[in-house]
Amino acid sequence: MGKPFTLDKRIIQRYASKGLILDTKLFILFLAGIYNPNSIGKNKLTKEFSIEDWELIQIFLKASNNKILVTPHILTESSNFLERDLKGEFQIWFKKISKELMKMKEFLIEKNKILSIPETQRFGITDIGTIITRKICGGLIITSDSNLVREYSKKGVPILNFNHLRNIYWAKKKGILS
Numbered sequence: 001m002g003k004p005f006t007l008d009k010r011i012i013q014r015y016a017s018k019g020l021i022l023d024t025k026l027f028i029l030f031l032a033g034i035y036n037p038n039s040i041g042k043n044k045l046t047k048e049f050s051i052e053d054w055e056l057i058q059i060f061l062k063a064s065n066n067k068i069l070v071t072p073h074i075l076t077e078s079s080n081f082l083e084r085d086l087k088g089e090f091q092i093w094f095k096k097i098s099k100e101l102m103k104m105k106e107f108l109i110e111k112n113k114i115l116s117i118p119e120t121q122r123f124g125i126t127d128i129g130t131i132i133t134r135k136i137c138g139g140l141i142i143t144s145d146s147n148l149v150r151e152y153s154k155k156g157v158p159i160l161n162f163n164h165l166r167n168i169y170w171a172k173k174k175g176i177l178s
Contacts, residue, residue, distance in 0.1 A: 012140065015158040016063040019105065019139035021130055024077040026142055026162055027070070030057050031078065031097050044085045053162075056169045060142060068104045069139050073126040075106070107133040123148055131157060 022030055025048075032039055032046050033054035040046045040054055061068070083090045109132045114120055120128045127148050134141050134157060141159040143149060149161040 012158075012160070013063055015138065015140035016060055017065065019067040019069040019137055020060055020064040021069045021134055021137075021139050021141045022057070022074070023130065023141070023143035023145060023148075023162075024074050024081070024126060025144050026057060027074055027078050028081060029054055030061075030068070031082075031100070033057070034100050035093050035096050045081060052170065052173070053166055056162075056166060057142075059169075060140070064140070066103075067139075069133060069137055070101075070104045070106050071126070071129045071133050072106065072108055073129045075101075077126055105137075107136060109133060109136075119151065123151075131159075134158065 028045050029040065029049050032043075032049075033051075037051050037054055041048075041050050082093065086093055109129045111125075113132060114125055114128050117128050117132070119131075123145075127143075127145065130141060130143075131148075131152060133139075139158075141152075141157070142162050142165070143159060144162045146161055146163070149159050152159050
């Protein structure tokens, strides 16, 4: 078991500079902001988010030198959710974001490697594929899955809970924290 991962600016910069890995929900938020930031919070896919959340993702993206790391699992989940929920708008949406998708570095993890990890039963293929990708590339994971954060931050994996980041960001923005 590694040293627990904590929210330290220097540590975050060190890992983020190697790339940012967003979970599916946050990846969809990121793409929605590219498509139309004003649409955030106004549809089923982004209803739990605000433009400020997208701005927070942009701060971390800047720390990563605009380097987003993706897995086929995150791309597939995102595409499926978008196609299902955007219906007739999906083709227009996809056309606008496809250039951004092409810039991203994709990591393919063999299914047997993912399935051989016992935690796959608890967290699923996408999340464990993300953890393995992080081990390979050295990047920073941001997720809204508090159970995944709790499990893997104890093991020293650079993984942050977006909801905690959002609370800190909003408090600083409102002057509550300095």
